[in-house]
Amino acid sequence: MNITFHGAARNVTGSKHLIRLKDETGILLDCGMFQGMGDQSEDLNEHFGFNPKKVDYMVLSHAHIDHCGLIPRLAAEGYDGPIYCTSATMDLTRILLMDSAHIQMQDVAYDNKHRARKGQPLLEPLYTDEQAMEALRLFKIVEYNQEFEITPQIKLKLTDAGHILGSASVHLAITEDGKTTNITFSGDVGRYDDMLLNDPQPFAQADYILLESTYGDSLHKDIGPIEDTLLEIIKQTCEVKGGKVIIPAFSVGRTQELLYALNALELKGVLPNLHYYVDSPLSEKATEVLMNHPEVYNKQVKEVLKTDANPFGFKGLRFIQSTEESKALNDDPRPCVIISSSGMAEAGRVKHHIKNNINSNKNTILMVGYCEPNSLGGHLLNGDPEVHIFGEMYKVNAEVRSIRSMSAHGDYEDLLHFLACQNPENVKEIYLVHGEYNVQQHFSKTLKENGFKNVEIPYQHQKIELK
Numbered sequence: 001m002n003i004t005f006h007g008a009a010r011n012v013t014g015s016k017h018l019i020r021l022k023d024e025t026g027i028l029l030d031c032g033m034f035q036g037m038g039d040q041s042e043d044l045n046e047h048f049g050f051n052p053k054k055v056d057y058m059v060l061s062h063a064h065i066d067h068c069g070l071i072p073r074l075a076a077e078g079y080d081g082p083i084y085c086t087s088a089t090m091d092l093t094r095i096l097l098m099d100s101a102h103i104q105m106q107d108v109a110y111d112n113k114h115r116a117r118k119g120q121p122l123l124e125p126l127y128t129d130e131q132a133m134e135a136l137r138l139f140k141i142v143e144y145n146q147e148f149e150i151t152p153q154i155k156l157k158l159t160d161a162g163h164i165l166g167s168a169s170v171h172l173a174i175t176e177d178g179k180t181t182n183i184t185f186s187g188d189v190g191r192y193d194d195m196l197l198n199d200p201q202p203f204a205q206a207d208y209i210l211l212e213s214t215y216g217d218s219l220h221k222d223i224g225p226i227e228d229t230l231l232e233i234i235k236q237t238c239e240v241k242g243g244k245v246i247i248p249a250f251s252v253g254r255t256q257e258l259l260y261a262l263n264a265l266e267l268k269g270v271l272p273n274l275h276y277y278v279d280s281p282l283s284e285k286a287t288e289v290l291m292n293h294p295e296v297y298n299k300q301v302k303e304v305l306k307t308d309a310n311p312f313g314f315k316g317l318r319f320i321q322s323t324e325e326s327k328a329l330n331d332d333p334r335p336c337v338i339i340s341s342s343g344m345a346e347a348g349r350v351k352h353h354i355k356n357n358i359n360s361n362k363n364t365i366l367m368v369g370y371c372e373p374n375s376l377g378g379h380l381l382n383g384d385p386e387v388h389i390f391g392e393m394y395k396v397n398a399e400v401r402s403i404r405s406m407s408a409h410g411d412y413e414d415l416l417h418f419l420a421c422q423n424p425e426n427v428k429e430i431y432l433v434h435g436e437y438n439v440q441q442h443f444s445k446t447l448k449e450n451g452f453k454n455v456e457i458p459y460q461h462q463k464i465e466l467k
């Protein structure tokens with residue numbers, strides 16, 4: 001059997017790995033969209049590098065768009081097999097894909113207006129909302145720790161990866177010529193002691209491991225609990241300077257963590273009396289999905305639930321739905337906190353909020369997650385004095401802060417902890433995926449120091465034979 005890495009290979013988006021058995025059976029792990037890579041993303045999103053009609057099964061690790069975002073395109077190009085994932089992932093993916101389809105259609109409609117005027121050929125969206133709906137019919141639920149037989153030769157088990165609601169590590173036991181090979185795909189691995197979720201679970205001994213490596217060279221070291229930093233930034237910006245705090249945050253995961261932290265501050269009676277906006281219709285839906293899946297909460301959240309029926313709601317919080325309301329926030333001079341997507345500030349309403357608030361040193365842009373270096377968020381985190389927004393240059397006068405420990409990804413100690421259930425002697429090979437190349441090279445050394453003999457960093461479309 002072999003495996004080909006069609007995405008998240010020496011970068012962090014477009015997760016897509018195709019296992020091909022001797023009898024030509026194809027199993028696809030994730031079908032993510034490439035993001036934040038400019039024109040290159042477009043090209044990569046339009047060409048899978050394999051024939052979707054020749055894929056028989058798909059397993060989805062979790063609902064982030066860089067893992068599920070091209071599923072409608074896969075189906076539109078002929079894939080009609082099952083897509084296995086947890087029920088929480090299915091619920092989240094549904095809202096994320098519908099949202100993604102709307103964005104694709106809107107963007108293309110906008111471009112096509114200009115193209116029509118210039119007499120240029122019109123573009124097609126990557127997929128439409130109808131195609132997204134069609135693809136959703138392929139989803140099949142496999143819950144955590146259930147032994148599921150895809151075929152008598154292919155067995156599947158999902159374990160909690162602790163990364164976002166419903167996220168899983170994927171374990172396949174594949175029997176060929178009477179010999180069983182165990183392949184683990186980590187998916188994205190969360191942190192131990194996450195604010196909301198359970199720890200990543202241990203898993204049975206694997207022969208081959210596809211391991212994410214986003215933070216393979218760093219440790220998340222923030223001083224003090226997240227609530228304290230958040231409170232300090234809100235007080236300094238809103239109460240002392242009378243400004244706004246703009247927080248780009250993924251609609252799924254990060255937004256709910258922020259709400260949970262703000263709620264914790266309210267429970268302590270220290271939350272400043274301000275307006276708190278979540279300006280993303282998707283975030284509201286994602287928060288609802290989380291509330292419908294209390295089975296994923298860790299012990300602390302379950303404890304809070306005993307006294308607070310809604311751990312994601314507090315005084316002053318408002319979810320913004322319409323674009324009119326979103327735009328109205330620009331004209332409101334009062335200090336406030338705006339949580340809006342996307343997390344890398346590459347798209348979505350938050351880009352407008354940053355554009356409108358970046359000029360004043362009263363305001364703070366607070367980064368709370370991973371940003372691809374070329375994304376707007378990446379440039380801000382890098383401390384660039386000027387940034388491009390919608391084709392224009394803006395001076396960065398607003399203060400840029402970050403809370404690194406809010407990453408949904410584990411750091412290298414978390415990743416080593418994740419591997420602690422394995423006997424390194426018995427792991428034939430680790431393939432590092434979902435990381436930047438220089439980070440992966442660093443992490444590869446760390447893994448070797450920890451007894452894992454063979455570590456490879458596959459490049460885009462590289463095919464590797466599993467012996």
Ligand SMILES: [Zn+2]
Nearest residue numbers: 062064163188
């Ligand atoms: Zn993820």
